[in-house]
Amino acid sequence: MHGRGGIRADLPAAAHDVAANHSILFVEDDAAIRDVYAELLRSEGYVVSLAANGEEAMRLLTDGDRPCLIVIDLLMPVLDGWGLAARLGDNQELAAIPFIVVSAQPPSDGQRTPPAARTRLTKPVALQALLDAIELYCPATD
Numbered sequence: 001m002h003g004r005g006g007i008r009a010d011l012p013a014a015a016h017d018v019a020a021n022h023s024i025l026f027v028e029d030d031a032a033i034r035d036v037y038a039e040l041l042r043s044e045g046y047v048v049s050l051a052a053n054g055e056e057a058m059r060l061l062t063d064g065d066r067p068c069l070i071v072i073d074l075l076m077p078v079l080d081g082w083g084l085a086a087r088l089g090d091n092q093e094l095a096a097i098p099f100i101v102v103s104a105q106p107p108s109d110g111q112r113t114p115p116a117a118r119t120r121l122t123k124p125v126a127l128q129a130l131l132d133a134i135e136l137y138c139p140a141t142d
Helices: 013-019 033-044 052-061 079-088 128-139
Strands: 022-027 047-051 069-073 098-104 119-122
Touching: 022 052, 033 128, 047 052, 047 069, 047 079, 052 069, 069 079, 069 128, 079 098, 079 128, 098 128, 119 128
Parallel strands: 022 047, 022 069, 069 098, 098 119
Antiparallel strands: none
16 A cells, blocks of 8 residues: 555545655754754655745745645744645645644644644654655655
8 A cells, every 4th residue: 555666545646646756845943853854854865845834835835846745843933834734725736735744742732633634743753753654655766
């Protein structure tokens, strides 16, 4: 069903074309975290676009960026992760792009997860846990 070189069978048809491009949009307001994960993901064969908040992410997406996956921090200024998730869901084309969320607060602290999120990870996120989650929706190039 998935793994290196495979595409999840449960992805919407529109997402299969997106998943073939091996690119990730990483949306995180902390520049140090954003840059470290971008470098690590690039070393794993991914093309990485960066945004500091949901508004920047929407600009990239409306300008034509079509990643195979979006990684969204929930707690950000300007437009937070919940707002970005809502905007993605309101746009038929963008709603086909799967996303995972990361947050410093575990869900047990009462922090909800956007319903369309495929996976939720708690910060600090171990690199292997992030790679495993990404691999489900956006297989790296071999």
